[in-house]
Amino acid sequence: MIHFTPFAERVRKAFEPTPRGVIGLVDDLLGLCRVHRLRIDFQDSHCYVRPLGTDAQDSIDVPLPKSAFRAVLARIAALCNELQPDSVTPYRGEGEIVVPSSISVDGNPPSTCYVSFVNTSSDQRLELRFSRNSVGDGNRFTVLLRDKRTVTVYGHALQYIRGMASNPHDSGSYGILSRVGGAEVVIAFFRVSEVTGVFSGDIRE
Amino acid sequence: MILLHGTTRRRAEGIIDLGPDPRFREPGGQATEDGFSMYLETGPFHFGMPDEYARGKATEFPDEGGAVILVLNVPDEIVRVAATEWFPLSQGLVQFDCGSGLEELVAGWSEVKKSAQIRSIT
Numbered sequence: 001m002i003h004f005t006p007f008a009e010r011v012r013k014a015f016e017p018t019p020r021g022v023i024g025l026v027d028d029l030l031g032l033c034r035v036h037r038l039r040i041d042f043q044d045s046h047c048y049v050r051p052l053g054t055d056a057q058d059s060i061d062v063p064l065p066k067s068a069f070r071a072v073l074a075r076i077a078a079l080c081n082e083l084q085p086d087s088v089t090p091y092r093g094e095g096e097i098v099v100p101s102s103i104s105v106d107g108n109p110p111s112t113c114y115v116s117f118v119n120t121s122s123d124q125r126l127e128l129r130f131s132r133n134s135v136g137d138g139n140r141f142t143v144l145l146r147d148k149r150t151v152t153v154y155g156h157a158l159q160y161i162r163g164m165a166s167n168p169h170d171s172g173s174y175g176i177l178s179r180v181g182g183a184e185v186v187i188a189f190f191r192v193s194e195v196t197g198v199f200s201g202d203i204r205e
Numbered sequence: 206m207i208l209l210h211g212t213t214r215r216r217a218e219g220i221i222d223l224g225p226d227p228r229f230r231e232p233g234g235q236a237t238e239d240g241f242s243m244y245l246e247t248g249p250f251h252f253g254m255p256d257e258y259a260r261g262k263a264t265e266f267p268d269e270g271g272a273v274i275l276v277l278n279v280p281d282e283i284v285r286v287a288a289t290e291w292f293p294l295s296q297g298l299v300q301f302d303c304g305s306g307l308e309e310l311v312a313g314w315s316e317v318k319k320s321a322q323i324r325s326i327t
Contacts, residue, residue, distance in 0.1 A: 023296055
């Protein structure tokens with residue numbers, strides 16, 4: 001068994017009951033699968049969670065009633081069918097779920113998770129894994145401003161936009177581009193004079 | 206409170222006659238301890254629609270009389286006992302488990318069954 005690892009801590013946290021009930025648990029698992037690929041099984045009155053692809057002996061035993069896990073699987077099925085009607089039955093299937101940024105961990109952008117599940121009277125299991133970002137091609141740009149603030153923007157490209165020729169003090173701007181409905185649009189705009197730097201990804205100290 | 210349960214006609218008739226059986230065994234299946242789940246008629250339906258479950262069961266067990274919705278009027282105090290930290294009523298799903306409302310539902314069944322209805326799904 002794994003104990004006291006970041007994975008175990010995150011999983012245990014996700015399985016702590018909240019006022020959001022089963023819906024909240026599903027949201028937390030979808031957020032978690034951006035970081036960890038998950039395999040969850042219910043056997044012998046226990047709910048076992050492990051990183052997908054590892055041995056069953058690496059599982060964490062989390063306290064969850066069987067009826068709650070079956071409701072988790074039912075919620076997963078409903079979310080798959082919201083995105084793609086009739087893509088799965090309540091009893092089994094494989095599909096995709098879009099995870100809104102509001103429930104992604106660490107403020108990540110909307111993403112798509114691949115799920116596979118079985119929810120029958122004799123077999124209950126779930127696999128969750130991150131599939132892809134759902135916004136543009138999902139690059140994260142971190143803009144460091146001269147006043148020490150940072151701004152994170154999700155887009156697919158960075159573009160320099162010239163300043164107005166009639167204004168010699170206008171040194172131009174940086175635009176961050178994203179694809180929306182097949183078109184390329186500027187979704188963020190920063191004056192060069194206010195920017196220290198633009199980085200792809202996170203700024204790490 | 207009006208509650209809905211999607212199932213097959215044969216199972217719905219059995220539930221009305223005998224009450225919910227938490228150890229119900231599907232043909233060829235094993236006995237389980239899954240409790241008995243229903244939806245608030247008013248929703249929300251975050252876990253799929255009752256008629257989806259009814260159709261699914263009817264497809265899997267085609268000799269059970271087709272898909273139906275079992276409609277029950279369950280006293281509010283029994284429904285409230287079923288509400289737990291995992292199943293707040295705001296989710297729309299009422300889960301009767303052992304220790305969480307199932308015993309109360311079974312005890313009150315003789316009254317609950319009087320108003321039970323079976324709605325066919327076309």
